[in-house]
Amino acid sequence: MQTKIWRDILDYARWAPSPHNTQHWKFKLVDETHAVLLYEPSRLLPVEDGKGQFMASGFGLILEMISIAAAPHGLELKVDLFDVPLDDSKVGPQPFANLSLIPRVIPEPLDRELILQRRTSRLPYEDSPVSPAVLTELAEVATSFGHQLEFSSDPKEVAWVLGLNANTMFLDLRDKTTRDEIGHWVRYSIAHAKKTGDGLAAFAMLFPGWMMTLFFKHNWLFQIPGVHQLCKWVYTKSMRGTKTVAWISGKFEEQRDCINSGRMLARLWLTMTKHGVYLHPFGSVITNARSHKEMKDHFANPERKEPLWLLVRLGHSNEPPRAMRIALEDLIIH
Numbered sequence: 001m002q003t004k005i006w007r008d009i010l011d012y013a014r015w016a017p018s019p020h021n022t023q024h025w026k027f028k029l030v031d032e033t034h035a036v037l038l039y040e041p042s043r044l045l046p047v048e049d050g051k052g053q054f055m056a057s058g059f060g061l062i063l064e065m066i067s068i069a070a071a072p073h074g075l076e077l078k079v080d081l082f083d084v085p086l087d088d089s090k091v092g093p094q095p096f097a098n099l100s101l102i103p104r105v106i107p108e109p110l111d112r113e114l115i116l117q118r119r120t121s122r123l124p125y126e127d128s129p130v131s132p133a134v135l136t137e138l139a140e141v142a143t144s145f146g147h148q149l150e151f152s153s154d155p156k157e158v159a160w161v162l163g164l165n166a167n168t169m170f171l172d173l174r175d176k177t178t179r180d181e182i183g184h185w186v187r188y189s190i191a192h193a194k195k196t197g198d199g200l201a202a203f204a205m206l207f208p209g210w211m212m213t214l215f216f217k218h219n220w221l222f223q224i225p226g227v228h229q230l231c232k233w234v235y236t237k238s239m240r241g242t243k244t245v246a247w248i249s250g251k252f253e254e255q256r257d258c259i260n261s262g263r264m265l266a267r268l269w270l271t272m273t274k275h276g277v278y279l280h281p282f283g284s285v286i287t288n289a290r291s292h293k294e295m296k297d298h299f300a301n302p303e304r305k306e307p308l309w310l311l312v313r314l315g316h317s318n319e320p321p322r323a324m325r326i327a328l329e330d331l332i333i334h
């Protein structure tokens, strides 16, 4: 069976981002232009993402990247969803959608090399706000998917967002079930990250491995007065130079809406990469109910019709470390 085109395309798309770098996808190649997309139940996040909304948006991200990566072949992606809920109690890869590569109708404006250049930057940013022209282009990308991107470069708003994200991280880590779920994805050393090819590697999170070990395995230490505050201060300081924050609203309830959100985020992120702008999503502010409510109250806008589903910081930074990925052959089911 000829699967050269699929392998070429998936070798790009496998660099799609996913929450905690779970890469919850697998592919069964049927023939040169058909494949089945499957989800891996053990790679879902049932504690933080009980309704599977972020995992579905992850599928949107990789589906859009498959379509972009198919462009040089004169192809685009057609997706037929099975409309199955993402169920973490199942065992082994479960069919999620049929994929077909079909002749491309509209030329693809985004170069697929951007998929390889894109990454999350948790580094300090370079003290300059994102230019209004780029922000306008990004807002247009969101609008084209029926979403709304709002942003601010007001120092007070930026400080409020960074504070909320830091509080959320420490709230999540205090809760044992959430801490255990995140801890399952933490890779404490480079060797550990290389071996699994997934997860939140300490080097990509910019934390020393020993500190990550203390956080997840000896969390009681952080209850000691002063230690918690000191860590929060260090974490917030790692985001110095941030001058622009943004928040996205759009339909984010049904699975199809979440997939559409992910497709939008893929194009938004690659458009930023095209302009040399990095992104740091604060997804945990959404998955933590208390922080999500605080954010909704803070950014209340009577004209906004749809829910807020993502908060981010964006800006210019040095090139961040590249998170690992699962090898292509290990994503393909034979």
Ligand SMILES: Cc1cc2nc3c(=O)[nH]c(=O)nc-3n(C[C@H](O)[C@H](O)[C@H](O)COP(=O)(O)O)c2cc1C
Pocket (backbone or CB within 6 Å): 015, 016, 017, 018, 019, 020, 021, 054, 057, 058, 061, 118, 119, 120, 121, 122, 199, 200, 280, 281, 282, 283, 284, 285, 322, 323
């Ligand atoms: C929907 C979504 C939410 C995310 N939320 C967070 C977050 O709260 N904090 C964080 O540091 N990274 C977050 N990330 C970034 C992922 O951890 C990152 O994409 C993944 O580890 C792969 O790294 P890369 O983007 O550099 O390739 C999120 C990514 C996605 C797609």
